[in-house]
Amino acid sequence: MKKFSQRHLLGIKDLTRDDIELVFETADNFKAIINRPIKKVPSLRDITVANIFFENSTRTRISFELAQKRLSADIVNFSASSSSVSKGETLIDTVKNILSMKVDMVVMRHPAPGACIFLAKHIDAQIINAGDGTHEHPTQALLDAYSIRERLGSVKGKKVVIVGDILHSRVALSNIYCLQKLGAEVMVCGPTTLIPKYIESLGVKVEHDLMKALQWCDVANMLRIQLERQDIKYFPSLREYSMLYGVNKYRLDSLDKEIVIMHPGPVNRGVEITSEVADSKNAIILDQVENGVATRMAVMYLLAGQQA
Ligand code: CP
DSSP states (O other): OOOOSOSSBOOGGGOOHHHHHHHHHHHHHHHHHHTSSSOOOOTTTTOEEEEEESSOOSHHHHHHHHHHHHTTOEEEEEEGGGSGGGGTOOHHHHHHHHHTTTOOEEEEEESSTTHHHHHHHHOSSEEEEEEETTSOOHHHHHHHHHHHHHHHSOSTTOEEEEESOOTTOHHHHHHHHHHHHTTOEEEEESOGGGSOGGGGGGTOEEEOOHHHHHHHOSEEEEOOOOGGGOSSOSSSOHHHHHHHHOBOHHHHHHSSSOOEEEOOSOOOBTTTBOHHHHTSTTBOHHHHHHHHHHHHHHHHHHHHGGGO
8 A cells, every 4th residue: 555755745856756646536536525415524534723824825724624633633723823823923833822722733834934844853743835935835735736637637747837935935846846747847927026947856847937938838837926035026017927927828828838827826816817817717726725625635644544
């Protein structure tokens, strides 16, 4: 029987291609289950999971919670804004206090890159990274690649361009690792100021002309401009960004082929993509959200299996 190689899910960088394929095969089974009238399985019945979010989230948080409920886990939810963190408690103390209530697994989102790696070195529970600053967002990359596999039959050999704010994006880095491990070709596209200099050393192509990038790719993953992480101005205005790097129907219709449009959310309609594109048949944005539940069920199921 195949086994997941990691005790935690801290980043895609740590995973093997076999790990990722095992997540997908397991997610296929869970996707079938959650589309049945009886959606719940007892797989995590004796497991307690703490969802610890130090940053805002809609999709990831709801998706993990739903995945845990479908697996019959016990859940505690913690949000920094309503906790004693605001009174000066440290990350380690906060988590140790939660763990002393006998928690087996921690799903954590934190603004500091590497926060989950730090935590995994200091506590016994299994850690799942739900996004750590500008570092990694591994379950987003897994659900993204799973959604490409579902739409196009496989990831191997596909050309994927990631467009936009690569510099501040944890989604971009996790996607690059995941897609390359699965045999896809990856390009990044955006203004020079939002493409980090090290990115070419990861073996990705760089393109600053959006139309050339769209003509090259099978899939365009459109990233949100993360104004909350931008301490300086990286481009003159959102209007100008949208004119140069936004995907609209005119641009899609100018291509000599159909491409798949993805977005991790939250979407800034009218900035990185127009509403017409977001709601078009090219877009698989809601499939990504749906697949998030099955892939997160698969990750937690595989990690819990290592406790046995
Ligand atoms: N894709 C994503 O991480 O969305 P949230 O910030 O809403 O969780």
